[in-house]
Amino acid sequence: MKAIVDMDDLGVEHMLNNQMMDELARLFRFLERVPGGVKTILDCVSKHLRNLGRSVVNEHGDSVSLIPKAMELRDRFDQILQHSFDNQKLARDMIAADFECILSYTRKSPENLSAFIDDMMRKGIRNMTRKETYRLLDKVMVIFRALQEKDLFERYYKQHLAKRLLLNKSASDEAERAMVAKLRKECGCLFTSKMEAMFKDMHTSNNMMKQFEETVSSCRVDMHGVDINVRVLTTGFWPWPLPRSKATFPSPRGVLTNYSNGSI
Numbered sequence: 001m002k003a004i005v006d007m008d009d010l011g012v013e014h015m016l017n018n019q020m021m022d023e024l025a026r027l028f029r030f031l032e033r034v035p036g037g038v039k040t041i042l043d044c045v046s047k048h049l050r051n052l053g054r055s056v057v058n059e060h061g062d063s064v065s066l067i068p069k070a071m072e073l074r075d076r077f078d079q080i081l082q083h084s085f086d087n088q089k090l091a092r093d094m095i096a097a098d099f100e101c102i103l104s105y106t107r108k109s110p111e112n113l114s115a116f117i118d119d120m121m122r123k124g125i126r127n128m129t130r131k132e133t134y135r136l137l138d139k140v141m142v143i144f145r146a147l148q149e150k151d152l153f154e155r156y157y158k159q160h161l162a163k164r165l166l167l168n169k170s171a172s173d174e175a176e177r178a179m180v181a182k183l184r185k186e187c188g189c190l191f192t193s194k195m196e197a198m199f200k201d202m203h204t205s206n207n208m209m210k211q212f213e214e215t216v217s218s219c220r221v222d223m224h225g226v227d228i229n230v231r232v233l234t235t236g237f238w239p240w241p242l243p244r245s246k247a248t249f250p251s252p253r254g255v256l257t258n259y260s261n262g263s264i
Contacts, residue, residue, distance in 0.1 A: 005027070005031075005040055005041050005044045006044065011044070012024065012027070012041055012044040012045060012048070013044065013048050015027070016045065016048050016080070021079070021080060021083045021084045022083075022084075024080065024084040025083060025084040025085075025086075027041065028041055028084055028085055028086075038088075038090060039090075042090060042091055042094050045080075045091075045094070046094050046097075046098050049073075049077060049095065049098045049102075050098055050101060050102060052073060053070075053073065053098065053099070053101070053102030053105070054102070054105060056069045056070065056073060056102070057102060057103075057105040057106050061105065061106035061108060061109075062106070062108055063112070064112050064115045064116050064119065066106070066108075066109065066112045067112055067113055067116040067143060068116070070099070070102070070103065070143055071139050071142075071143060073102075074095075074099060074139075074142055074143070075139075077095050078095070081095055096145070096146065099143075099146040100146045100147075100148060102146075103143070103146050103147055103148070104148050107149075109147060109149075110147055110149050110150070110152040110153035110156060111152070111153075111156050113140070113143055113144060113147065113153060114153055114156035114157045114159075114160050115156070115160070116140075117140060117157065117160070117179065118160040118163075118164065120136065120140075121164055121169075121170050121171060121172070121175060121176060121179070122164065122169050122170070122171060123171060124136075124171075125171050125172055125175055126171045130174075133172065133175050133178075134178065137175070137178060137179055137182060138182075140179070141182050141186065144183070144186065145186065150187065150191075154191060155239070157183075157195075158194060158195060158198075158239045159239045161176070161180075161195055161198065162198060162238055162239050162240070164176070165198055165199070165202050166231060176199075177199065180192050180195045180196060180199070183195070184196075194236075194237045194238075194239075197234060197237040198237055198238060201231070201232065201233050201234050201237065201238075202231070204232060205230065205231045205232050205233075208230070208232065209229065209230060212228075212230075
């Protein structure tokens, strides 16, 4: 049986290399009838997948390009899973385990995934439809599930998210919240509690700034050409320590003081 799947010109690896999914499906159905046949063919597929994955990691492991390459590889084997293996659980679990192994070949996988999402949220989804964006988020989650060090990803992701929020660099607030919602569904509310708190801080800050600007405008207060943008951040939610240096305000300091005291 192993001799059949290992044949040079007719074996499983030959079929995989040449996208012969119909032939692979027939071989799979045939070996299903043989005791141990499914394991034999899946072991061969697993070896092939891990070799491909190692090549991808060797070439792209230290850069963000690892993630789209991993997505392409996953898409390819998901098609094989559906078409040739009838989406059987044993094959599905094998592919999931193989991708977990592939991403563990480099310790930079969590950082690369977070950086990929950062680039995606800043500009990658700018010209995408809502449907295309959510499809990409689903692909991101497939890669996320294969990460062994999810806590390391969380650390990088909070840093990237915080910068996007504070610098107003997100292309879509809806996509940002959808990504966090998917992470919460996958890992629980404790995993995303600080991320969600950052959104609340930004919402509160935006409302405060809007009220301040409306008050300054209605009272015709002279701001001396200074554009003020204040963010009120809750201690412990953001991924950086609080600065110890005292802030030095420009000339409109009196305006801010009067506003906070309700004088204007």
